[in-house]
Each structure stands twice: as C-alpha cells, then as structure tokens.
Amino acid sequence: MKVAANLLLRHAREVITCAGRLPAGAAKADFHPGPLGLIADGAVAIADDRIVAVGRTADVERAVSLTAGASVVDVGDAVLAPGLVDAHTHALFAGDRAAEFSLRVQGAGYAEIAAKGGGIAASVKALRAAGDEALRAALAKRLDAMARFGTTTVEVKTGYALETGHELRSLKIARSLGERVVPTFLGLHAVPPEMRGAGDGRARYLSTVAGKMLDAVLREGDARFIDAYVDGPGFSVAECAPTLERAKSLGLRARLHVGQFEDVGGAEFAAALGAASADHLEHVSDEGLRALAAAGVTAVLLPGAAFSLGQPMPDARRMRALGVAVALATDCNPGTSHCDALPWMAAFGVRQMGLSTVEAWFAITATAAGCLDLPDRGRLAVGARADVAVLDLPGWEALPYVLGSPRALATVTGGVLREWG
Numbered sequence: 001m002k003v004a005a006n007l008l009l010r011h012a013r014e015v016i017t018c019a020g021r022l023p024a025g026a027a028k029a030d031f032h033p034g035p036l037g038l039i040a041d042g043a044v045a046i047a048d049d050r051i052v053a054v055g056r057t058a059d060v061e062r063a064v065s066l067t068a069g070a071s072v073v074d075v076g077d078a079v080l081a082p083g084l085v086d087a088h089t090h091a092l093f094a095g096d097r098a099a100e101f102s103l104r105v106q107g108a109g110y111a112e113i114a115a116k117g118g119g120i121a122a123s124v125k126a127l128r129a130a131g132d133e134a135l136r137a138a139l140a141k142r143l144d145a146m147a148r149f150g151t152t153t154v155e156v157k158t159g160y161a162l163e164t165g166h167e168l169r170s171l172k173i174a175r176s177l178g179e180r181v182v183p184t185f186l187g188l189h190a191v192p193p194e195m196r197g198a199g200d201g202r203a204r205y206l207s208t209v210a211g212k213m214l215d216a217v218l219r220e221g222d223a224r225f226i227d228a229y230v231d232g233p234g235f236s237v238a239e240c241a242p243t244l245e246r247a248k249s250l251g252l253r254a255r256l257h258v259g260q261f262e263d264v265g266g267a268e269f270a271a272a273l274g275a276a277s278a279d280h281l282e283h284v285s286d287e288g289l290r291a292l293a294a295a296g297v298t299a300v301l302l303p304g305a306a307f308s309l310g311q312p313m314p315d316a317r318r319m320r321a322l323g324v325a326v327a328l329a330t331d332c333n334p335g336t337s338h339c340d341a342l343p344w345m346a347a348f349g350v351r352q353m354g355l356s357t358v359e360a361w362f363a364i365t366a367t368a369a370g371c372l373d374l375p376d377r378g379r380l381a382v383g384a385r386a387d388v389a390v391l392d393l394p395g396w397e398a399l400p401y402v403l404g405s406p407r408a409l410a411t412v413t414g415g416v417l418r419e420w421g
Helices: 057-063 098-105 110-115 120-129 132-147 164-175 201-220 237-249 266-273 286-295 303-309 316-321 342-352 357-363 366-371
Strands: 003-015 039-047 050-056 064-082 084-086 151-157 181-188 225-230 253-258 277-280 298-301 326-328 388-391 408-413 416-419
Touching: 003 050, 003 057, 003 388, 039 057, 039 064, 050 057, 057 064, 064 084, 084 342, 084 366, 098 110, 098 303, 120 164, 132 151, 132 164, 132 408, 151 388, 151 408, 164 181, 164 201, 181 201, 181 237, 201 237, 225 237, 225 266, 237 253, 237 266, 253 266, 266 277, 266 286, 286 298, 286 316, 298 316, 298 366, 303 342, 316 326, 326 342, 326 357, 326 366, 342 357, 357 366
Parallel strands: 003 064, 084 151, 151 181, 181 225, 225 253, 253 277, 277 298, 298 326
Antiparallel strands: 003 039, 039 050, 064 388, 388 408, 408 416
C-alpha cells in the first residue's frame, strides 16, 4: 500500500541518512562511511512534518502517492542530509563585542577584558536595554543565517539577562521562534554587574538563581534545559550544585559549560548529575572523560571559541578513544565565537581535533540531536521529523574539504520547504 506525501525531494546525487550507529570508541570503523547510510540517486518523501519514505528515487516513487498540490523538487547534483543540529549557542544577544576581539589579539586576556566591564557584563547591559521585538528580530535573523548553512535546529541559551524578569523574557523570546529553537536557562553564567561590588553579592545571586529565579523558570515552562558555567572564571561545583540538583529533582535536565579554562571537576559533576552534555572541555582529565562515557554524557565541543581565544582545540580523538560521544557546535555568541556556520565546526573537528569525516557528520546531526533529547532529528528515516538540508556538496567526503561552508540550496524544517539558492 502506498503512503501519501505532499513533498518529494528526488534524484539527489547522494542521500546521507545518518541512520546507522557509530562505534562506541576510536576504531578504523569510525572512518568507514557505513553508518552514514549513503544512497545514490536518492529521494526523501514527506507528509506534513514527518518523513514517510527514504531510498533510491525509483523505489520511493513506487512507494508514495503524491497528494493534490504536492511539491516535487529535483535535487540534481546536490546532497540531501539531515537538517544540521547546533547544540550550543548564545544566539539571543544584542550588539557586538568586536572591540574586545581587537584587544584580545593584542594580548588582553579574558579576565582582563571582564575587569574593564567587557565580556558577559557588556552583553548583559546590551540585552537588558533592547526591546522584545528587536531581540526577537535579531535572533530570527541569526537563525536564518544558520539555515543558509543547513542548520534547522538550534539550542539557544539565556545568560545575558541575569535577572529574573529578563531571564524569563529571554526564554519567552527564544520559545516564540518555534520548534527549531531549544531554549536553555543559563542563570549561572556569571554574577550580574550590579552584584559584583557587594561583599555578599555572589552569594545572594547564587541564592536567587537556586530559589526565586528557578521557581519562576519552572512555573513559566519555557526552558528545556538548565546550564551553568562550571569553570575557574565561572562557578565552582559546590556553588552550582544546589541549583542544578534542585532543577534535576523537578525534572529540568542539565547541560554544563565545563573546563574551558580550568578543570575544576565539572566533567565528574556532569556525570553525577546525568547531564545531557558537558560542553567546551578544552581542559579535562582522563578520569573526567571516563566518567562522562560511563554516564552517557555527550561532549559538545566548541572549536570556534578555542579558535577565537587562541586556545588549543579540544582533543576529540582522545575523547572518542575513551568512549565519549562527541557533538560539535558553533557556540554562536558576541564575544568568543561570533559564528553561524556549523559546517565550519565540522572542518575544525576533522582537521584540528582528530575526528573522521564520518564522525563529524554525526557530530552535527544525530549525536547533537540526541544530546538535546530529540531522537527524531538529525537523521533521515521513516517517522523522523522532516528536517532536511539540500547541500551544495559533491558527496559526503566534502564536508571538511570545502572549508566548512557548504551552502544550503534549500532546507526543510518541520516539513516546510524554504529555498535559499
């Protein structure tokens, strides 16, 4: 019996389904394209927001019945891939911090810039001053820029508000962009500027986040996750634990910034919490990585930030060898990774972090979706959400070859086709 479809993408040079499974650790199989589920002259059929058929074009055409008014797109020389998934961004922000980058390349450090009122404090000031519509328009524009590289799902953190009303506002704005956005509450990003001068300001803010702010976030229901900056310049494990453990008890799962500048035990803490992810990990011990692997916590690596800050890249090969699942994300933010091109991160991952091209594909699709608790995204399979990228690539091996910037000719997001050209 044929299945109904209202959108057919057909005659692709290649379909990359990402429907297989990567081996748990480093092995020659990591470099073999088998898990990518490649299909030559392939097609994807969609009914509303779900995929109903994937395979060779002739087979899919026999399996589906097009509804009245259905759209049929001949993909030609392009590649069909799962809509890319960016699992770590701070894309809800106002203004820019280009002057800080200029200072950084002249030798100024992260702490020095922050002490002069820059860093997160500068973004807090800008976001609080911006109106709702301006913030929403800025975020929508960034999401469109990301989609031009094939990204259809974006995690978006708060953390440039650091006050209950503004944090709730930020979550509401992020949520208003629909299912392509996964909102994360990052109250523990930094101590807000107005509390830094007071002797008890840090303690009062920690108490506020764990109590009033968390209660309000849970009541409004706009956050999918909670995050914290567990690092030397951020907060200690002991400082974060009351908020994150309470959030866990109330059903809000954690994803944590860990070890960007120092290893303060954040990986072990993420494992103990059963966090969805531990992100950054430029500085992490083998013991921390083994804990992540045992707990099934995904490492979300952010090479754009390491590049911008002039740091060594996270060692993805070492992580894979120890059994850790690896995703890659842009860390799109105004200070340390002003980037909207997720394929660039895949290029960094292959060329400077030790991943194979196969692993890089999974790191920006299925593995990234998994750590966002979205198992129906990041792969092309019957029943999966209809998120598809039509990429201007000659084949799967070209992901890092084109310097990380294949353009999306079109994207399908929740079954809605948008051509980018």
